[in-house]
Amino acid sequence: MIILRMLLGRVLSLVPLVLGVTLFVFIVMRFSPVDPAVAALGDTNPTDAQLEQFRRDNGLLDPWPIQYGRFVWQLLHGDFGVSVITKQSVGDTIATALPLTVQLTLMGLVIAIVLGLLFGITSALYRDRWPDQLIRVVSLAGIAAPAFWIALLLVQWLAVGEGLFPTSGYISPQDSFSGWLNSMTLPAIALAGPVTAQLTRIIRTSMVEELDRDYVRTARGGGLSPVVVVGRNVLRNALVTPLTVLGLRVGYLLGGAVVIETMFALPGMGQNMIQAVTDGDTSKVQGFVITIALIFVLVNLIVDILYVIANPRLRSHS
Template sequence: MNDHQRGGPSGAAGEIQVLDHPTEPLPTPMGRSTRSHLRFIVRRLLLAPVILLGVALAVFVVIDFSPNDPARAALGFFADDDARARFAAEHGLDDPLPVRFVRFLGDLVHFDLGPSAVRPESVGELIALALPMTLQLLAISAVLAVIISLFLGTLAARAEGRWPDRIISFFAAIFQSSPQFWVGLLFIQLFAVGLGVLPSGGYQPLSAGFIYWFSSMVGPAVVLALPFSAQMTRIVRASMADELAKDYVRTAIGAGVPLRTVLWRNVLRNALITPITVLGVHLGAAISSAILVETVFNLPGMGSLLVSGVSQGDLGIVRGVAIVGAAAFVVINLLVDFSYLILNPRSAEASSR
């Protein structure tokens, strides 16, 4: 057993740092490491606008070929052809697709998502009213999912092959495969209709009181978090079990380091790389899952706004919600990439080369 595995002959027992890959090259000098991190950040920041441009083009083209007619949505189903032609001329709907897309990009740069064809408010104003509610829902569900998955995944990994591991894996498989709208209806039936401890739907702002706000948000947040908590639990369990089986864990424990110290200082940090990647993907996908949850619980968020835009044929709302959702997905994945600089700087250095 060499000194690298022991963390150095002079290290205290509680501060042993074990290299799980002794054959890896020594850390790069500080200046080179900093440059690698900067290249990693700059590359991700430069890639984000390109992704958003591609998404904006795809959303614009797909919605433009939709059979819905903005003029009919604005003027009503029984509007005559002359009125519809005047509306199309006034709003530039007869212009070629490239011209309309460039005009749309120009407005988008100025954070102008255009007018709503049905409502008096602009699309930006409607999204500004709906987005905070959806962000609250996503934040609460993400916190719940992380807490549940870290606790259950670590517990299952430490009891690998025994009955706690089997029970946790069984329920994780059930909740991961359960449709969210069905789980939401069961939640309402149990806690709202049966027990009467939570409202069946609707939203109360925080200004109405914390208890009222929390009671209106906890149900949708739990339903939105459950499938991902199950998926994350299985991933955390696998990552933790893999790390606990490595030599550096046995070496540290053999050197007198308590298991709890090794678990929290080394094992958990190394095992969180994959779960954090999945967390970023989930938060982006949860934006679409929130459509079902907000509809089931009658919450005035982005999902409900999108459903109303589709049902009313308001293509401006559909386009605006899609663009904002894509931007949120890109920002979330940027934050996940930057978190690698904290948890695993070597992955960032490798990506920047």
């Protein structure tokens, strides 16, 4: 019941946040210098009368409050509108592109979590010794290195130099799982690089703080194995703080996927969004941005729930 009550409170608190996101996106797109009428009819050399008729037919001349109300009403019914360029449903385009972006984000997240745990725990257990010093230097460099730069190095080294991976392109897992894994490995590693470095440092700091607590010294003094102490108590308590940061890092992964997908020619949300911006397709841009924002909000809701589950003190005060 405590978890359900907390979940209900979190969901209700997200309602104004989601509305704020939709309002922000709506206002930004309305201040865009791109005229949807010109973008849709530009290739036909339209007259002023034709542009005016297009704006009237598509409700672009209605007052902003009416346009926003219609926009929210359509979103509530799962309608993201129609592309002014291709005349196709934006929802259908999102449904086609989103799975690839989710695949890339999840692969990057798994890599970041596994490597972050491995390096962070190792660094804490060997505090101030050479493994710790090496991991700290490498993680600091990883934080400073942007994902696109890591991607360029990986392509130059493993794709062009060694020929182990393709430089670009995408293969569906339904067509070939090994081909899919091969085409997604370099983008996922590049995307996970900075997040791995950040998680490593955060996990190391949390682990060091827990290892210095009195209960650890008492447990070791009582004859418990260090493996038992670290695995049963220290690790669980130390992961509470990294768990809260992880939700924000998922948002970074989603944003970074926009650039990485473009670099590796992956037909996901990122590449479609860049193309929509280039074409002046405001409906698509609007739909893509809102979708990514809603996913970010949902992920942070899940992280909040996991945080409460992992922290008994919060459950007792919920």
